[in-house]
Amino acid sequence: MTVAVASGKGGTGKTTVAVALVLSYDRNSVLLDCDVEEPNAGFFLRSKSIKKEEFSVPVPVIDAAKCNLCGRCADFCSFNALALAGSKILVFRDLCHSCGGCSLICPQNAVMEEKNIIGEIHSAESDKIFFVEGTLKIGKAMSPPLIREVKKYGKGENLTVIDCPPGNSCPMITAVRGADYVVLVTEPTPFGRHDLSLAAETVSEMKIPLGVILNRYGSGYKGVEEFCEKRGIEIILKIDEDIKIAQAQSEGKTILDVCPEMKDKMCGIVDKIQKGLTK
């Protein structure tokens, strides 16, 4: 079973929840940190590194001896990654989506492939948890290919948890796609409610069942609960606002270190999701 932990709004506690879920689970599990722009789950796992590998995507390189400057590759490219400039085809590697169109369309067979390193994949192990994180290289714009690669490590275990990037656009969608269930973490504020509504709409459009964890509960704002009730979305857990949790987190401790009772609650959530899915 794959559970994606996402949010819309950043900083609501996705990583807190994702880490707590795998640490509480009694059997083998996989944690995938797909927040590749800012991966942070590793701070909370005392894991032993297994390997670190560079990750690259294929990008075009033009064989000048074969190229007759017809410009069809540049015309075809939907992402402006190729341009005909005088007596040369320019390649803007970081705009390339690696669709392969330029090499398919070239009548001269002049488009070759080379590697553009966009990040790194790091796998580690601790006790019953297999942990994989992607880290996007600074200055690289495109995270989805790296996210797709990290997700390849998530097959075949009892429980795979995906720590997703914030937002509602391509990186979040890429991370969430294919999950059996999505946990949306939010907080009781107008920003939390608004971003939850967008994330919930995105997940519903992808036809994946979802539940909400309301973190830092106790502000007095009822908008999130009202929204969930109106939409028939279940709030599967409320975590009280507690500065002790924030302090523990800040130095790399987990919520389980401060609130041991969370272990049972997290196990309960996994059980409940599993039962709901097999129903």
Place this chain on the structure above:
Amino acid sequence: MKELVVISGKGGTGKTSITASFAVLSKNSVVADCDVDAADLFLVLNPKMITSGKFISGKKASIISEKCLSCGKCFYLCKFDAVSYDDLTGKYVICDTACEGCGVCAAFCPAGAISFTERECGEWFISKTSHGTMVHARLKIGAENSGKLVSLVRKIAREEGVKEKAEKIIVDGPPGIGCPVIASVTGSDAVFAVTEPSLSGKHDLERVSELVGHFNLPLFACVNKWDVNPEITLEIEKFCVKKGIFFCGKIPYDKNVTKAQIEGKSVVEYDESPAAREISKIWGNLCGKIL
């Protein structure tokens, strides 16, 4: 006219609350919300919309079922796993949210059964608030091209700024370091990073500082909720000194920040709170350096 972009690396550090306060404190500026896939600034600046427009960007492919021969070429060519086989109809279908709009399937379909049409990815707005003009946008659910929408919002904000002879453009940026962040900072005048005193916050600030260095822009920073972990705050201050980042101040943990948001107000309008006082001080420091 100077353009200041507020970012954070890590999400949820307080970018929007601080940007809203800056918009209120600043006289004669245009504010732009470039966190287009989770735009929240409107919730505290209460804008009244004046103009809006559609954001058309890129294309998307879809299979015309009657023409499809079920040969599967599109399925094999697509690098984004956007094509799947529908057992019920025996035809191939393209998933809207997975399609990146490259056009390979449409160009190579032997039956000409794939349409490749312009995609409406969102909307942009020019609005008035009681503190000046605001430019914002909404990315459609599951849409691509958030970076291009960010560039468009910034372009419109600059045009408005020129018309109004504004002194500053204040941009509320997205979290992370990827495409929309790069689109937010490229060609701006200064970047202001809001971080929090945690291992995650510090790590993310380090990555942000590297990114901003990449574009050769001056970087300013503050720590929000600094008293949650004074030791890490100190480490962040030292890091800033070492990297030549101008440290503008530290905001205490203050429940008034949340209360202000619930009231639909910026922090500095809500109350004479400790957080509001520090934000005003930081704004003063920033203005002194940027202008």
